[in-house]
Amino acid sequence: MTQSRNEPVSEERRSPSRRNVLAAMGALPILTAATSVTGASDAVAATAAATVVVDASARRQTIRGFGGMSHSAWIGDLTSAQRDTAFGVGDGRLGLSLLRIPVPEDRSAWGRDVATARRAVELGATVIASPWNPPSSMVETFVRGGQSNARRLRYSMYGAYAQHLDDFTTSLRNNGVNLYAISVQNEPDYAQDWTWWTSAEMVRFLRENAGSIGTRVIAPESFQYLKNMSDPILNDPAALANVDVIGAHLYGTPFANFPYPLFKQKGAGKELWMTEVYYPNSTDSADLWPQALDVGEHIHRAMVDAEFQAYIWWYIRRSYGPMREDGRMSKRGACMAHFARFVRPGYVRVEATAKPASDVYVSAYRGGASTVVVAVNKAASAVSQQFTLVNGTASSVSSWVTDASRNVASQGTTGVSNGAFTVTLPARSVTTLVTA
Incomplete structure (x- = not known):
């Protein structure tokens, strides 16, 4: 099969127009990684930040x-060990809870793709599916x-296409995989190599046909979260009634376009998912540091600014992805694991001071009796960060850190006094804090 996923032309046909869009977003220069700063003894040298x-x-959102x-047809399937690395939650594992x-x-x-999907489900993950093309007998050229x-x-x-999607859903169910949702079309507005909508x-399809599909329906999966694809759905009650997840991709989408006021106005009862992206590019190694920190900020923005309920990377295993080709977690993957391993399905994002310092990004989540805080420090110096918990209790907080030399490394536990604690965020790092 000719590969249709648009990556760099030299690798997998990432089209020039997509590459130009991403280039316009800019990328961090290659910097020499600063020495990591950890522990109370380093706090004196750390920059002070406003209390979170x-x-x-x-x-906020669930x-x-x-x-x-x-996508085994294009790059080969994950091995058994790679499936466990991707969807397991222990040390050295990514903790992914969604598979597309x-x-x-x-x-x-x-x-x-059933073997990988079945193992993902066994490890607690949810599976969704997206089509690139209908059967050729249903397609015409124009x-x-x-x-x-x-x-x-x-x-x-x-009608036949809706039956095709329903039949796929049934086929997977008969093979032990209950799809959470199925998409109408992958990137219908960027379809030189697949099917335009x-x-x-x-x-029209949502109004007249999607109701016959026996699982949740995702639409429209615009390649750049272009609202001219999703606004008409939100503005049409009959179409909206037959869609369950407003899905979007974030290729080249400016942060300023992450919020979606119309969804807040009309999307009650619907979900908002980011169903595909890689960031900041597909040309650099996923281990390039501190560029990999861009992933941490991007996820933060997707959770806080866009209020997405899901964040799904493109290929799990790739040179620029969360898992390297050798099956080990990359630096980009470590940044992602700070969210995926600790913020589990069903957790709820809660309000937190999002930017206590110019290069620090903080988001918080509640699951059971625990609060999970993810802090991204893109500054070249450490930050002494104070946290205050309100309307919740905690006696201790455990932490994990990724920086130039560590990947999701446990940093032990510190005490909480009257809902307050202080943690040093090392230079150019991601830190996850879990209260108990």
């Missing part, structure tokens, strides 16, 4: 999880701009 107030009673894509797989056009290929062979689903085949076509 964590309010356990100020509940978190569905953090995950990635497995493709919906093959050909029914004979529907079992291709002229779109300068593309003479653009593809779209024939209007007479909308206009927003009007998407609304």
Whole structure:
């Protein structure tokens, strides 16, 4: 099969237009990693920051999880050990709780990703699926701009396509994998290599056909969270009734476009997921430091600014992904694991001071009796960070850190006094704090 996932042209056909979009976002220069700063003895040298107030009673979105894509047809399947590394929660593991797989056009290929999906489920993960193309018998070509062979689903085949998606759902269920949701189309607005959909076509399908699909439905999965794809769904009550998850990708999406006021206004009862991204690029090694810290900030922004309930990376195993080709967690993966391992499905994001210092990003989550805080320090110096917990209790806090020399390394436990504690955030690091 010709690979259709648009990565760098020299590797896997990441189209020039997508690469230009990402380049415009900029990337951190390569810097020499500063010596890590840890422990109370280093606190004197650390920069002071404003107190982070964590309010356990100020509940925001429910978190569905953090995950990635497995696409065995294009890059080979995960091995048994790699599945455990991806979805396990112990030391050296990513803690992913979401898996995204493709919906093959050909029914004979529907079992291709089942082994990985089944193991992910055994380890507590949730599985979703996205199609790149309908079966060829349902597709017609048309002229779109300068593309003479653009593809779209024939209007007479909308019902048959809904049946195709439902049949895939049934096939996986019969093989031990209950899909949480299935998408109508991967990136319908960036489809030179797959199937185009206009927003009007998407609304029509949702209104007239999506209700017959026997699982939750995701739409529209715009490649850049372009609201002209999702606004029409939110503004059409009949279409909105047949969609369960507003899904989006964040390729080149400016942080300023992360918030979605219309979803807050009209999306009651629906979920908001980020279903695919890599960041900041697909050309650098995932172990490049401190560039990998960009992943930590990006997830923070997706949780706090966009209020997504899920964050799903592109390929789980790739040179630029959370898992290296040798099956070990990368630096980008370590930054992701600070969220994925500790912020589990069903946890709720709670209000916290999001930016106590110019280069520090903080988010907080509540699960059971514990509060989880993830702090990203992109500064070249350590930060002495005070935390105050309100409307919640804690007697101790455990911490894990990733910096230039460590990956999600346990830092032990410190005490909490009257809801307050202070932690040194090492230079260029991610720290996860878990209260007890």
